Amino acid sequence: MELRQLEYFQMASRLKNITRAAERLRVSQPNITVAIKKLEAELGIQLFDRSQKQLSLTPEGTVFLNRIEMALRNIEDAVLEVNDYKQLQKGTIKIGIPAMMGAYLFPKIFSNFQKEHSHLDIYLYEEGSIAIREQLERDELDFGIVILTDASSNLQLLPMSKNQILACVPPAHPLANQKSLSMSQLEDCDLIMLKEGSYIRQLVTKEFKKDNTKPKTVLESNQIETIKGLVASNVGIAFLLDVIVKDDPTVKAIPFAEPLYVDLGLTWKKDRYISRAAQSFIDFCKKNL
Structure with a gap:
């Protein structure tokens, strides 16, 4: 039995x-098929x-x-x-980050961290918060910079900011011109x-259900600039964090009558060994964020 087969x-x-699986592991499909059959x-x-x-699975x-x-x-x-013992000055960090935060929050974090730790390699994986938290649970990532609300008890949380969905x-x-909006006002939009x-x-879908309102989705995208451009072009209404649309003249951002808030922060698996590279990122975030 070989480690590769497992x-x-x-x-x-x-x-x-x-x-x-072959695409993720960057091997050919027959290699995986043969390895599993041998196993x-x-x-x-x-x-x-x-x-x-x-x-x-059986x-x-x-x-x-x-x-x-x-x-x-x-x-x-x-x-x-x-x-860690062999290469004291080298290391890699795999970080998952949603598109919304990747475009606006992470560049500043990354540039400042890289200045202090230029010897470390950072790999970014762009997914939604839920998908990233699942990948952390499966040990596929070292960290996620995500929405912390309702996160699993298996994850360690380091809050960064509280933000409102608009x-x-x-x-x-x-x-x-509305100062606030209810879900029912958006039913036909x-x-x-x-x-x-x-x-x-x-979260937004859950609020629609609570209000017995059926939303009409015309487009789906994780590209934030595309979404903002579509809103500005009168294609539809979108739901984004306040930090994304602050002082943006191309869209009008309106809070909900019952405000929706989320906590953003860094998260990682509790029971995993924390490498020196990973610990340096945790320390940086604690110090600066």
Whole structure:
């Protein structure tokens, strides 16, 4: 049994798709297929139920996955710890960040951190807050700069700021002069929503349901400048954080009658080994944010 086989099996199990697992691991699809079949032959069991369109684990496969995930995590932590001793001045940090914060919050953080720690390599992964928190749970990222609200108890949280979600309407829109808006006022409006995996989308959708209002979504995008441009062009109404639209003359940002707030901050997995590179980022954020 090889470590590579276990890693291939783990990724295929997470993504429920051999092709996507191959893309994520940057290997060919046949390599993963062959490795998993050899693993099944060695164990004498079938790990995957291949009778459905989507790859799914057999009961035996589920038990095996639960066991090897802990083993692989321990191996990864051991490698990180050894590398800390071997390469005191080198390291990598993998950070997940939503598009909304990536464009406006992270550049300043990154530039200041890089000045102090130019020897470290930083890799950014752009996803929604919910998706990033899930990737942290699966040990695919070191950190997430995300919305902390309703985060798992398995994650360590470092709050940075409290922000308000605002309804952004075109300056010439009939609602533009309103001081605040209710969900019912938006029922017949064309809406531009963030994509699935965004906590803001999830929260706004929940508020619509509470109000028994059915929103009319005409577009979905995670590109913030695109969304703002669409709002300014009178395509629809969007929901963005106050920090994004502050002093922007192209849109009119209006709070909700019952204000919606979210907490932004840094988060990481509690039980993971924290490398020196990762600890330097935590210390920087505590000091500066």
